[in-house]
Amino acid sequence: MADIQTLKEESRVFPPPADMMKHAAISGMEAYQALCDEAERDYEGFWARLARENLSWQTPFTKTLDESDAPFYKWFSDGKLNVSYNCLDRNLDNGNADKTAIIFEADGGEVTRLTYRELHGRVCQFANGLKSLGIRKGDRVVIYMPMSVEGVVAMQACARIGATHSVVFGGFSAKSLQERIVDAGAVAVITADEQVRGGKHLPLKAIVDDAFALGGCDAVRNVVVYQRTSGKINWQQGRDLWMHELAASQPSACEPEWVDAEHPLFILYTSGSTGTPKGVQHSSGGYLLWAMLTMKWTFDVKPSDVFWCTADIGWVTGHSYIAYGPLAAGCTEVVFEGVPTYPDAGRFWDMIARHKVSIFYTAPTAIRSLIKAADANPAVHPDRYDLSSLRLLGSVGEPINPEAWMWYYKNIGHEKCPIVDTFWQTETGGHMITPLPGATPMVPGSCTLPLPGIMAAIVDETGQDLPNGQGGILVVKRPWPSMIRTIWNDPARFRKSYFPEELGGKTYLAGDGAIRNKDTGYFTITGRIDDVLNVSGHRMGTMEIESALVAHPMVAEAAVVGKPDETTGESICAFVVLKRPRPEGDEARQIAKELRDWVGKEIGPIAKPKELRFGDNLPKTRSGKIMRRLLRVLAKGEEITQDISTLENPAILEQLKHAI
Numbered sequence: 252m253a254d255i256q257t258l259k260e261e262s263r264v265f266p267p268p269a270d271m272m273k274h275a276a277i278s279g280m281e282a283y284q285a286l287c288d289e290a291e292r293d294y295e296g297f298w299a300r301l302a303r304e305n306l307s308w309q310t311p312f313t314k315t316l317d318e319s320d321a322p323f324y325k326w327f328s329d330g331k332l333n334v335s336y337n338c339l340d341r342n343l344d345n346g347n348a349d350k351t352a353i354i355f356e357a358d359g360g361e362v363t364r365l366t367y368r369e370l371h372g373r374v375c376q377f378a379n380g381l382k383s384l385g386i387r388k389g390d391r392v393v394i395y396m397p398m399s400v401e402g403v404v405a406m407q408a409c410a411r412i413g414a415t416h417s418v419v420f421g422g423f424s425a426k427s428l429q430e431r432i433v434d435a436g437a438v439a440v441i442t443a444d445e446q447v448r449g450g451k452h453l454p455l456k457a458i459v460d461d462a463f464a465l466g467g468c469d470a471v472r473n474v475v476v477y478q479r480t481s482g483k484i485n486w487q488q489g490r491d492l493w494m495h496e497l498a499a500s501q502p503s504a505c506e507p508e509w510v511d512a513e514h515p516l517f518i519l520y521t522s523g524s525t526g527t528p529k530g531v532q533h534s535s536g537g538y539l540l541w542a543m544l545t546m547k548w549t550f551d552v553k554p555s556d557v558f559w560c561t562a563d564i565g566w567v568t569g570h571s572y573i574a575y576g577p578l579a580a581g582c583t584e585v586v587f588e589g590v591p592t593y594p595d596a597g598r599f600w601d602m603i604a605r606h607k608v609s610i611f612y613t614a615p616t617a618i619r620s621l622i623k624a625a626d627a628n629p630a631v632h633p634d635r636y637d638l639s640s641l642r643l644l645g646s647v648g649e650p651i652n653p654e655a656w657m658w659y660y661k662n663i664g665h666e667k668c669p670i671v672d673t674f675w676q677t678e679t680g681g682h683m684i685t686p687l688p689g690a691t692p693m694v695p696g697s698c699t700l701p702l703p704g705i706m707a708a709i710v711d712e713t714g715q716d717l718p719n720g721q722g723g724i725l726v727v728k729r730p731w732p733s734m735i736r737t738i739w740n741d742p743a744r745f746r747k748s749y750f751p752e753e754l755g756g757k758t759y760l761a762g763d764g765a766i767r768n769k770d771t772g773y774f775t776i777t778g779r780i781d782d783v784l785n786v787s788g789h790r791m792g793t794m795e796i797e798s799a800l801v802a803h804p805m806v807a808e809a810a811v812v813g814k815p816d817e818t819t820g821e822s823i824c825a826f827v828v829l830k831r832p833r834p835e836g837d838e839a840r841q842i843a844k845e846l847r848d849w850v851g852k853e854i855g856p857i858a859k860p861k862e863l864r865f866g867d868n869l870p871k872t873r874s875g876k877i878m879r880r881l882l883r884v885l886a887k888g889e890e891i892t893q894d895i896s897t898l899e900n901p902a903i904l905e906q907l908k909h910a911i
């Protein structure tokens with residue numbers, strides 16, 4: 252293990268605060284190393300011990316890891332448990348019944364508090380309501396809801412009865428929603444009349460209706476609607492039900508459905524390099540173990556903490572660190588409906604002060620946009636707020652640039668709070684590579700070292716280990732409990748995407764490039780190695796956006812690339828060939844707007860290209876392959892210095908050089 256001196260020569264290094272070092276769950280690098288050694292020595296024994304110590308099992312497991320059908324690994328497979336029982340009932344038994352589970356703050360500022368007992372009652376009633384609709388273990392339920400107590404209740408209620416949920420982010424379009432409902436074969440959809448963000452009302456139920464109108468949702472028997480705004484909506488008698496009416500008459504106790512550890516807790520769709528989104532399937536036992544354990548290890552959560560993860564339940568971060576992990580760990584968490592900039596860009600800091608948040612977990616994009624806002628308007632500068640309750644900060648979803656890291660460290664953490672830069676993915680279920688707040692010396696921009704038991708490594712295309720200092724492909728060499736189990740409906744794609752033959756078929760391919768520091772072994776993620784973009788921490792496939800563009804009647808061909816962006820990390824730049832002559836000036840601007848709106852309707856507003864350029868053609872090789880690396884250079888506005896000898900039509904580059 253590197254000493255602090257060698258790190259200093261490399262770059263700035265920040266040791267963890269001394270008092271945290273003393274009291275943290277993993278205290279000091281020796282404790283970290285001891286856990287890594289334990290995993291190295293007896294991998295299955297290590298995980299079995301943690302699963303026994305951290306989860307309540309209805310039927311204890313005797314088998315830890317089953318590799319007989321690799322890469323379809325099974326964990327704790329003969330054990331039975333219930334995720335909702337572990338998150339709720341367990342807290343009633345261990346003295347947390349009257350502890351606040353959720354502090355909910357609405358967009359307009361109204362605050363609601365729920366104890367563990369109240370949350371348990373709400374979940375049980377709604378679970379009984381779902382059962383009264385005939386929803387059973389293994390049925391799929393799509394959840395298309397705003398950030399709300401009801402959203403968490405819906406997820407927990409599904410878990411309680413063994414229904415597999417699939418949460419669809421409220422920013423996705425009717426078409427994206429319909430595709431997910433169909434692929435999952437959902438029997439019910441839970442939604443809200445409207446969602447409220449930044450003072451604006453946005454439809455949800457109407458989008459569900461539009462999704463149904465697209466066809467194929469025949470398996471859905473009911474649409475359950477949370478009444479958020481009482482805005483006007485259409486109602487289909489017999490199919491549509493109010494959430495509060497469904498729950499009202501139900502008993503407030505509901506025996507949990509005991510499921511196998513491998514039972515699918517949820518499916519969450521995410522973008523891949525090709526084609527349609529993939530339904531990432533997660534387990535119950537292994538998934539919950541890691542959601543809970545990373546709350547302890549990475550966030551060092553203590554009974555007195557107020558934890559706030561600003562993610563949306565529509566993303567995996569909202570699953571692991573809002574809906575499940577914090578509750579399994581028995582802590583008090585903040586759930587926030589709104590946006591960081593409403594009523595002004597001081598909202599996050601104001602909420603931290605009012606709710607005495609001690610652990611704050613957000614995305615680099617949010618930090619960067621709030622830096623800008625604070626620079627522009629001193630009234631929303633974090634200096635104006637009492638942030639003294641904070642003791643730990645986290646970052647997630649994309650690389651955090653050292654400048655943003657330093658600002659976060661100084662202005663939010665006042666140089667007293669460690670920052671955990673957590674690298675992970677929808678597929679990994681929980682944190683993989685991250686500093687430990689009471690152990691790891693931090694280096695801005697590096698996610699540092701893998702958690703104990705996570706066998707991360709960097710290899711070349713053939714799977715050969717690369718020495719530190721040499722960039723390569725990030726892999727995980729052994730299965731871990733919270734890993735993706737399969738792609739829903741597509742096991743072949745699961746194998747191909749994550750366990751390719753070229754790497755031997757048993758090594759998990761993360762899809763990111765990475766490099767380890769020569770001296771410290773610290774990991775730095777260098778970005779996706781496939782055609783996946785990360786815009787504001789939202790994952791997007793270039794192919795998905797291209798398919799949406801070419802579905803427009805005017806478009807002949809399209810290529811999408813990422814372009815570095817100061818605030819959003821990456822932004823989407825689309826190169827488009829129309830079926831008609833290349834437009835210029837106002838006409839080009841007009842068509843660009845139409846195409847952007849089109850993509851918004853096809854996928855969702857988050858997929859709208861920030862920039863569009865038109866050409867008579869795209870740069871291609873003689874065999875007709877689009878040369879994306881050239882497009883990436885053009886998008887950045889840089890001169891092409893690479894070899895273009897294989898380019899069939901060099902003249903086209905001039906056309907695509909300039910933004911319209």
Ligand code: WT7
Nearest residue numbers: 647648649650672673674675676677763776790
């Ligand atoms: C991709 C996964 C992490 C859960 C939410 C996003 C990028 C994520 C980091 C980080 C550098 C990061 C990777 C990864 N990413 N965290 N700390 N540093 N890059 O999950 O939507 O599945 O996206 O986000 O490229 O592969 P996701």
